[in-house]
Amino acid sequence: MKTSSNPPPPPEEAPGVPGFRTWLGVYLFVLAAFIVVVLVLTLFTRTYA
Amino acid sequence: MNLLDWLVLLGAVVGVAGYGTWRTRHTDNLNTYLKGNSTTKWGTIGLSVMATQASTITYLSLPGQATENGIAFIQNYFGLPLALIVVCAVFLPIYRKLGVYTAYEYLGQRFDRKTRLLGAGIFVFQRGLQAGITIYAPAIILSTVLGWRLDLTIICTGLLAIVYTVTGGSAAVNLTQKWQMGVIFGGMLSAFVILLTKLPADALPIAGALGKLQAVDYNPDLKVRYTVWSGVLGGFFLSLSYFGTDQSQVQRYIGGARLREGRLGLMFNALLKIPMQLFIVILGALLFVFYQFQPHAPVVYNQTQWQRQLKGPEAANFRALEEKYTVLHDQKQEKIRAWAAAQNAHNPAVTAEARRDMLAAQSAADAVRKEARTALQAADPTTKKTKDSDFVFIHFILTQLPHGIIGLLLAVMFASALSSKAGELNALGTTSTIDLWRTFRPLSAHDEARNVRTAKAFTAFWGLFAIAFALFVSFAENLIEALNIVASIFYPALLGVFVVAFFLKHVKGTAVFWAAVAAQTVVIAIFFVGKAYPAREIGYLWLNPIGCFTCVIFAVILQGALPQNDSKAA
Numbered sequence: 212m213k214t215s216s217n218p219p220p221p222p223e224e225a226p227g228v229p230g231f232r233t234w235l236g237v238y239l240f241v242l243a244a245f246i247v248v249v250l251v252l253t254l255f256t257r258t259y260a
Numbered sequence: 261m262n263l264l265d266w267l268v269l270l271g272a273v274v275g276v277a278g279y280g281t282w283r284t285r286h287t288d289n290l291n292t293y294l295k296g297n298s299t300t301k302w303g304t305i306g307l308s309v310m311a312t313q314a315s316t317i318t319y320l321s322l323p324g325q326a327t328e329n330g331i332a333f334i335q336n337y338f339g340l341p342l343a344l345i346v347v348c349a350v351f352l353p354i355y356r357k358l359g360v361y362t363a364y365e366y367l368g369q370r371f372d373r374k375t376r377l378l379g380a381g382i383f384v385f386q387r388g389l390q391a392g393i394t395i396y397a398p399a400i401i402l403s404t405v406l407g408w409r410l411d412l413t414i415i416c417t418g419l420l421a422i423v424y425t426v427t428g429g430s431a432a433v434n435l436t437q438k439w440q441m442g443v444i445f446g447g448m449l450s451a452f453v454i455l456l457t458k459l460p461a462d463a464l465p466i467a468g469a470l471g472k473l474q475a476v477d478y479n480p481d482l483k484v485r486y487t488v489w490s491g492v493l494g495g496f497f498l499s500l501s502y503f504g505t506d507q508s509q510v511q512r513y514i515g516g517a518r519l520r521e522g523r524l525g526l527m528f529n530a531l532l533k534i535p536m537q538l539f540i541v542i543l544g545a546l547l548f549v550f551y552q553f554q555p556h557a558p559v560v561y562n563q564t565q566w567q568r569q570l571k572g573p574e575a576a577n578f579r580a581l582e583e584k585y586t587v588l589h590d591q592k593q594e595k596i597r598a599w600a601a602a603q604n605a606h607n608p609a610v611t612a613e614a615r616r617d618m619l620a621a622q623s624a625a626d627a628v629r630k631e632a633r634t635a636l637q638a639a640d641p642t643t644k645k646t647k648d649s650d651f652v653f654i655h656f657i658l659t660q661l662p663h664g665i666i667g668l669l670l671a672v673m674f675a676s677a678l679s680s681k682a683g684e685l686n687a688l689g690t691t692s693t694i695d696l697w698r699t700f701r702p703l704s705a706h707d708e709a710r711n712v713r714t715a716k717a718f719t720a721f722w723g724l725f726a727i728a729f730a731l732f733v734s735f736a737e738n739l740i741e742a743l744n745i746v747a748s749i750f751y752p753a754l755l756g757v758f759v760v761a762f763f764l765k766h767v768k769g770t771a772v773f774w775a776a777v778a779a780q781t782v783v784i785a786i787f788f789v790g791k792a793y794p795a796r797e798i799g800y801l802w803l804n805p806i807g808c809f810t811c812v813i814f815a816v817i818l819q820g821a822l823p824q825n826d827s828k829a830a
Contacts, residue, residue: 224518224519224520225520226520226523226524227520228524234349237523237527238345238348238349241341241345241527241530241531242341242342242345244341244531245338245341245342245530245534248534248535249338249476249488252334252475252476252538253475253476255473256473256474256475256476259465259468259473260468260473260474260475
């Protein structure tokens, strides 16, 4: 088999998570959670270190 | 350890392994053996991904590292959620769409056989050696503390992992990892709660004042090992290599009922990994506070070896060091109490002065601890193979926890060793079968039963290889450190190959193959220049983006320079 490019992307499947209709929404939520964690840790460092 | 501890330990460790073996004993379908049950849900995949990444070192050494150097190591995981989003969005759908068993099989379809073999070869070389370390590292600490024979500890742990991994393949690994994570969460939470009951009310301010709670550092200096920048950028590339191209992880999420299950399993890790690691390093920082208020805090935590020296020919020297430390430790305790009182009185001037005194007392006590470690290493060179901080948590477990919980925490250590080792063996067996054996024996590709037998044989081979290597390691000092460096050197070029595969459709096999070889050379050169000229050395996390970008750039340049008819897919 010879392939010079990636296969076509598979059809998007709904995440099936309450409150999220697309995977992009899930990724943005995870990204936002990460930013919150970093901010909380920054605050934590300023409070205690 | 008493009978109750033994019952809990054996029940949790052997029980889970036995259950996994029994439940998956009839696995004779190649797809199930290599990818796991097709009904696997996201929760199992998520726990399996987590269990494979977190070895005993995570639970045994990380608290000790935080006790010693604070919680800054948490920044190492900052790139992980971002990398997992990329794996979910790009890597996983392609692996699923092509129905591949291994990540390197995809390289064969996208490029050619030599690139597939290069990827599989790098993985097998690196992970094969790491599988030995996965058993050896905890075994040397646990055997030292518990008085067990090192070789028997290595052999028993290794054989147990081999039995259920060979029997049930991925299905057994996924099933056992779920239960092993239950043991690990239960044990770590128990230890944390018990530790909290033994701490003073102002434990966090004390840990912070003594420099153990600096979680983030925005310093742009490349030479500082753990900063937000190295964590996000370097950690991103490191995590992308590990989760996207290392078969031990790819195999965990590639199966499952649907694409959704793998994605949610990875997102589960993206959300929970940093909090979980934070929990472990905070545990370490609180252990530090706990030992500040112990009347007889050990001068070194490797008490087995220390007590041996107290009965040896240099006993007087060791006893003098211990007494000197006890005096300084008591003085430090007074200074800490004085600082806490000044802090509670809200007197900034007195607090600042008390803090200076407290830090000076800490430096004095640390100097004696360093002196004691040096003396111990001189008297017994075998202690150089471990760091004293590795013994902090196990010392706490054995001296402070009630019976039953001791057994549970030891089960945590063995469960984590087994879970990460099983994931590695499963991946090594699969890669050896699919990317190496089947490539050179194509006529066997359609004989499913034979392929399962071959995968089992390769899994057993790698398990025995890991045991043999772990036994050999015990005779070679500093090999663990050397192998960790080897692992961080080899990932970036491999990631570069995958980045080219996914995003640069015009680049073909020969160009990317030689680009990977060139990028590998560059990374090795940077590493050795850093070793030869320490002033120019950069934190190892930075090797990841450098190696990946170098591979991508070289691939584009070479593709422009080479003839266009080079590719033959494997």
